[in-house]
Amino acid sequence: MEEEGLFFNSCGNWIKNYLQQQQIQLDTFLKSEAILSSEKPIVVVTSGGTIAPLEKRLVRYIDNFSTGNRGAGAAESFLEHHCHVIFLYREGSCCPYGRFFPKHCLEILHTYSLDGDHLSDNGKLIVPFQKLAKATEQSRILLLTFQTVTEYLYALRQIALSLNPFGKRVIIFLAAAVSDFYIPESELPEHKISSTISQSHEEDEQSSQSSFLLRLYHVPKCLGWLKSKWAPQAYVVAFKLETDANVLLEKAKHTIDKYGVDVVVANELTSRYEHVQLVNQQQQVIDRYSNDKTIEQVIVQNILDMHQRKG
Amino acid sequence: MEEEGLFFNSCGNWIKNYLQQQQIQLDTFLKSEAILSSEKPIVVVTSGGTIAPLEKRLVRYIDNFSTGNRGAGAAESFLEHHCHVIFLYREGSCCPYGRFFPKHCLEILHTYSLDGDHLSDNGKLIVPFQKLAKATEQSRILLLTFQTVTEYLYALRQIALSLNPFGKRVIIFLAAAVSDFYIPESELPEHKISSTISQSHEEDEQSSQSSFLLRLYHVPKCLGWLKSKWAPQAYVVAFKLETDANVLLEKAKHTIDKYGVDVVVANELTSRYEHVQLVNQQQQVIDRYSNDKTIEQVIVQNILDMHQRKG
Numbered sequence: 001m002e003e004e005g006l007f008f009n010s011c012g013n014w015i016k017n018y019l020q021q022q023q024i025q026l027d028t029f030l031k032s033e034a035i036l037s038s039e040k041p042i043v044v045v046t047s048g049g050t051i052a053p054l055e056k057r058l059v060r061y062i063d064n065f066s067t068g069n070r071g072a073g074a075a076e077s078f079l080e081h082h083c084h085v086i087f088l089y090r091e092g093s094c095c096p097y098g099r100f101f102p103k104h105c106l107e108i109l110h111t112y113s114l115d116g117d118h119l120s121d122n123g124k125l126i127v128p129f130q131k132l133a134k135a136t137e138q139s140r141i142l143l144l145t146f147q148t149v150t151e152y153l154y155a156l157r158q159i160a161l162s163l164n165p166f167g168k169r170v171i172i173f174l175a176a177a178v179s180d181f182y183i184p185e186s187e188l189p190e191h192k193i194s195s196t197i198s199q200s201h202e203e204d205e206q207s208s209q210s211s212f213l214l215r216l217y218h219v220p221k222c223l224g225w226l227k228s229k230w231a232p233q234a235y236v237v238a239f240k241l242e243t244d245a246n247v248l249l250e251k252a253k254h255t256i257d258k259y260g261v262d263v264v265v266a267n268e269l270t271s272r273y274e275h276v277q278l279v280n281q282q283q284q285v286i287d288r289y290s291n292d293k294t295i296e297q298v299i300v301q302n303i304l305d306m307h308q309r310k311g
Numbered sequence: 312m313e314e315e316g317l318f319f320n321s322c323g324n325w326i327k328n329y330l331q332q333q334q335i336q337l338d339t340f341l342k343s344e345a346i347l348s349s350e351k352p353i354v355v356v357t358s359g360g361t362i363a364p365l366e367k368r369l370v371r372y373i374d375n376f377s378t379g380n381r382g383a384g385a386a387e388s389f390l391e392h393h394c395h396v397i398f399l400y401r402e403g404s405c406c407p408y409g410r411f412f413p414k415h416c417l418e419i420l421h422t423y424s425l426d427g428d429h430l431s432d433n434g435k436l437i438v439p440f441q442k443l444a445k446a447t448e449q450s451r452i453l454l455l456t457f458q459t460v461t462e463y464l465y466a467l468r469q470i471a472l473s474l475n476p477f478g479k480r481v482i483i484f485l486a487a488a489v490s491d492f493y494i495p496e497s498e499l500p501e502h503k504i505s506s507t508i509s510q511s512h513e514e515d516e517q518s519s520q521s522s523f524l525l526r527l528y529h530v531p532k533c534l535g536w537l538k539s540k541w542a543p544q545a546y547v548v549a550f551k552l553e554t555d556a557n558v559l560l561e562k563a564k565h566t567i568d569k570y571g572v573d574v575v576v577a578n579e580l581t582s583r584y585e586h587v588q589l590v591n592q593q594q595q596v597i598d599r600y601s602n603d604k605t606i607e608q609v610i611v612q613n614i615l616d617m618h619q620r621k622g
Contacts, residue, residue: 055554060373060374062365213525213527214525214527216524218522243366243370
């Protein structure tokens with residue numbers, strides 16, 4: 001596809017270093033005894049928000065609000081179902097088993113530092129740490145990072161292409177909050193945009209000096225390429241997050257029709273920790289609520305069932 | 312000033328709750344025995360980056376890259392000089408004495424969880440924690456937070472007005488990375504901007520559908536109001552960060568001329584941890600380097616000397 005080529009040839013050499021390092025880690029992981037001797041699904045979980053820089057030397061950027069909780073929780077559940085997980089996440093967002101570390105760390109150390117007593121946390125931190133250490137040791141999880149939407153899309157393509165030989169065993173679980181718009185590298189100013197109007201951005205001649213226009217470009221939708229070219233046999237789970245419940249299901253169905261993904265997990269911003277809707281290729285809508293399990297556990301259980309039925 | 316009134320009357324009621332809670336904390340802090348019985352400077356340190364939301368129900372926003380390291384480091388130095396510190400910082404950015412917590416926490420707990428041994432960190436975390444606990448206990452530090460540029464400006468105004476009675480004893484140290492542009496609340500769409508072109512944003516009729524224009528407004532420069540109205544006797548230290556060293560000093564001097572601030576700390580992005588330039592009202596440029604001290608310690612020492620000389 002022409003658009004694909006255009007996008008993936010538009011970046012400077014810096015992206016090559018980023019990809020090379022990931023490819024080495026990926027190759028090692030995929031050749032491990034743990035992967036080769038098992039038939040359990042290999043799951044790519046993407047997580048956290050991508051950023052769209054407004055300058056080449058990164059000072060300002062457009063960000064998506066995303067803690068990475070959903071992706072991290074889902075990765076934990078996949079691991080508990082004995083899957084192998086490639087966790088592609090935004091630097092600094094939540095990690096599997098590390099979701100509550102910063103908060104709990106501080107609580108625990110605060111208590112510790114004040115009374116000088118020994119560390120005792122009733123397993124809040126120690127147990128998750130041991131689980132993460134064990135999964136890493138057993139080569140059941142690989143952690144890879146991104147920051148910008150460009151890094152994310154290049155990384156996703158590289159991972160999907162590398163997993164293609166594993167065919168139907170692969171699940172791609174796209175929980176990351178990917179930017180919808182960005183400024184291509186060729187149009188980015190080298191330096192910080194001036195707070196008086198910058199040359200490299202559109203001026204608005206009619207209004208007063210107090211406003212200016214910024215030209216944003218739509219990020220290419222890679223879902224179609226993922227299903228048609230990069231990993232056609234993989235089971236692809238996409239996410240839709242909307243603040244307006246009225247348009248949510250319609251958009252979820254549109255994503256299935258247009259890109260051929262297998263399932264869309266539809267979330268409404270305020271209720272997303274209690275309730276999601278799963279839309280499949282038959283346009284069935286399955287409502288799922290968190291009960292005694294977390295919503296991520298419920299989603300993962302359903303996805304694994306659906307993946308197995310499709311087999 | 313008309314522009315001031317326009318800006319500070321443009322927000323919904325939500326801002327009132329935010330300000331009320333801060334005012335209560337502020338009043339308690341300023342009436343403490345520690346402040347009333349001492350003549351040491353009361354220093355407002357602002358820190359971290361402000362965000363400019365692109366939607367009312369916050370999903371996407373423009374952010375400034377800022378870890379908050381400089382502000383946190385400076386606050387530590389002011390505390391060590393026995394000043395009283397009001398630390399107004401971006402939620403989640405660095406706190407005084409907490410700068411290296413997340414990283415060190417994880418290292419330490421990782422070691423701990425694997426060998427099951429007692430916590431031993433050679434003071435990396437325990438000592439800073441004790442210092443922070445002590446400063447809090449002695450009412451020498453007040454921590455206040457912001458997220459958006461609107462919250463930041465309202466909070467800064469409220470703090471400055473509350474400190475005005477303390478006259479020349481006040482230093483306002485503006486290390487926060489404040490957005491230069493934003494979308495006013497009246498123009499923000501209620502819901503997430505659609506990834507197909509949104510009604511509430513400018514369309515670009517000439518180009519293809521793959522790009523669109525976003526209208527951004529300049530954030531009002533509050534430095535002038537701060538010096539002329541909110542806290543005229545306070546000693547105001549502003550910051551300039553540029554990626555282009557060639558325009559840096561010129562912009563720093565312009566800030567002094569235009570807004571009447573007392574000092575501008577001029578930073579170039581890549582060298583800012585080793586070298587800064589202090590520009591004063593006499594347009595003197597003082598080069599300062601970190602040597603056996605951190606650059607924040609060097610800046611704070613110089614600011615305190617200059618403040619005292621001005622008396």
